[in-house]
Amino acid sequence: MELLPSWTKAGSWTLGRDPLGMQATSVRMYRTLVPGLTNVTNRLRYYSFYCWVIQHYEETEHSGDEAKWRIFIRRAEALYALACNIVDPQQSDGLAGGLWAGAFRQALPNDTIDLRPHTDQPGQSGQYLKATRGNFGQFYIASMTEVELLTPSTRIPIVSNQLGRDMASAFAESVGKTTALISNAIRTGTVTPAELAEIGDAAHPSRIPADSKEMAMLRNYLLATNELGGSGSARRSSAWLLLDLLRLGVSAEDETGVRKAFYNRHGPDGSPYRVTGLTIDRWMAFQANELCHIAFEAILNGLLTELQKYPLGLEPNLLITKLLAPLLAKLGTSGRSWRDWSAEIGEEFIGSEEALAEPILSTLRDVKLASNQDGLSSALQLIAALWHRWGGEDTSVRTMIEGYAGRGGRSLSGVLRTLDAQASNTVEDALMQTIRRHLIADHLTIAGRKLAASGTFTYHFTLSDGVVSDGRVTNYAYTNPRIKNLIRFLRDANLYDGSTVTKSGTRFLSENQPV
Known part of the structure; x- marks a missing residue:
């Protein structure tokens, strides 16, 4: 009888990004400094947009079919990214499917645009985003559930009875009649260039109406203005410190300058930064x-x-x-x-x-x-x-x-x-x-x-x-502390306009202090 070797199943191999375990400590720390933000929660208006999309699915589809939901949210995301890139590509950074939308915009047809080949085949090539459950299912559902915009659910997401529904209605109020265009485009998977422009103009993440209920609710989430303690106060304090450094002249692109200021307590001109806490x-x-x-x-x-x-x-x-x-x-x-x-x-x-x-x-x-x-x-x-x-x-x-x-x-x-x-x-x-x-x-x-x-x-x-x-060398870098994400949120909340702190931002700084 011939004896043959019996091989065990091969394990997977990867060069771990934290081979010494030290970055894990940094990650635990920055999670308490900017709670609710992840490396891929990039735009503030997604919170209100997703609340509206989820509630709209509930009101119009009446279906617990997860495959149907996946197509619905993927069409909504691709539509949002493309519409925003049409009206203002410079301010559309951080949107899911942004690379796809930027390329698609270069050869935009003059007649009806069919989104379905780019959205309705999750996991296939040529899609606006690889993630089967979309940007929402991959990155936003956990944080939105944590802050109670969503009710915990194992299948189709559900907006919470109070906060989530209020956020959905606030988005609808800001966007107005354009919600009908968004709804039709998601349902049919098609949209015209003119409709894209109208949707992007109304729903762009950098164009939240300043005095709207939506802006007030999103700022309240970001700055936790009604929360004295807990995780929200830490996010508010980090937002205050970062906005203060931007006011003092640290560039929004200068993450090293932010790190130096926090570590050595010096402003960009070398003067002492006397904030404590x-x-x-x-x-x-x-x-x-x-x-x-x-x-x-x-x-x-x-x-x-x-x-x-x-x-x-x-x-x-x-x-x-x-x-x-x-x-x-x-x-x-x-x-x-x-x-x-x-x-x-x-x-x-x-x-x-x-x-x-x-x-x-x-x-x-x-x-x-x-x-x-x-x-x-x-x-x-x-x-x-x-x-x-x-x-x-x-x-x-x-x-x-x-x-x-x-x-x-x-x-x-x-x-x-x-x-x-x-x-x-x-x-x-x-x-x-x-x-x-x-x-x-x-x-x-x-x-x-x-x-x-x-x-x-x-x-x-x-x-x-x-x-x-068996030594293997690889690349390393600083841990990403989500500073750029927080700056985007400050920009979306009209506290910072990309170059200077706004009047609303100055008022926030004067009325608050970091803990």
């Missing part, structure tokens, strides 16, 4: 953790680039030594303790950590630069500067981060704790122990848990028989 303290802690994870990810890429020189792998300490030796020689750390060297680096770069971050981010954007000595040296200096600034008497940042670090404490706080124990050791020994703990050991633990839980292979390297091998 829990929210801005949390933004400071968020950025401190961000600086930590990019430094360690640069070191991870550096180690794995070094590892590629050794096809049979290397013992961890030897691999770390081969990476560190030329860097520490360049930095002149021979014979110096971690405490003394970090104090020197900390004094040099305090308040300028972002200057150290720039060459690090450059190496993380291009894997060909993973062994760049300037970027790797900056990563070591940044770790030293963070320990000097937040590892001593000022424990506010590390204490705040600890509350979000989760199991294992994978964060700046955990790194500081490890370096505390290494303070009297040489720089080389302190970094050796810290890298082994927070890079080698933590990555293997995280990747092992993902493999056991879901069958997903996320190892960037393996450790077998005491040897590190």
Whole structure:
């Protein structure tokens, strides 16, 4: 009898985006800073538009057929994106299907436009959006249910009896008779260019009538004006801080400027930014953790680039030594303790950590630069500067981060704790122990848990028989804290017009203070 091998089912493989677990801490933090916003909740008016679409489906279709609902919402979304791109493509950023709409607009037919080939085949090629359940089902349903615009439902969405229906009627009141055109276009899947222009003019996310009930309700959601505590107050405080920085001259496109202002409490002209409170303290802690994870990810890429020189792998300490030796020689750390060297680096770069971050981010954007000595040296200096600034008497940042670090404490706080124990050791020994703990050991633990839980292979390297091998380098960046999404919302709410803070925005700033 012939014996044949019996193979187990292959697991999936991917390079995890958070191989050291530090970004997860940042994500937990910014979720409390901008609750209700996700990376893909891009326009404020979607909340009222979707409430109207859902209620309109209930009133006109009377069907629990999920396939029918999917076609209905997909036609509504494609219609919305195309109509808005027709009347104002510059202000139509963030709309689901925007790339499709922009391309479609370039060759718009003169007669009736048939949306159905682009909407009615979910999951097929040539559609306005790949997501089968549309932008709404993929990204908005959870947040809208959380803020009680929707009633929890496992099948067809349902607007809530009070808030959701009020929001739907507010949208209808703002748009007026154009709702009939929207309704007909969704029902038939067809629309004329003239009807598209009228729909886009009335329903565009940047054209919410200033004094309308719809604007008042959407602002109330964004700013939680009737909510003293809870998640809404955190969103209001973050909106206040961001709007205040825009008023002071930080560019809406300058996310680095926003990060610097929150982290170092300086305005764009370098003057002190004297706003205080829990929210801005949390933004400071968020950025401190961000600086930590990019430094360690640069070191991870550096180690794995070094590892590629050794096809049979290397013992961890030897691999770390081969990476560190030329860097520490360049930095002149021979014979110096971690405490003394970090104090020197900390004094040099305090308040300028972002200057150290720039060459690090450059190496993380291009894997060909993973062994760049300037970027790797900056990563070591940044770790030293963070320990000097937040590892001593000022424990506010590390204490705040600890509350979000989760199991294992994978964060700046955990790194500081490890370096505390290494303070009297040489720089080389302190970094050796810290890298082994927070890079080698933590990555293997995280990747092992993902493999056991879901069958997903996320190892960037393996450790077998005491040897590190199979290194894979990849790109990294800062975690997206949804600042751009919040700026879009401020723009849609007519608190910011893209260049200056509006009268309504100025009034909001004067009548409120961040907590």
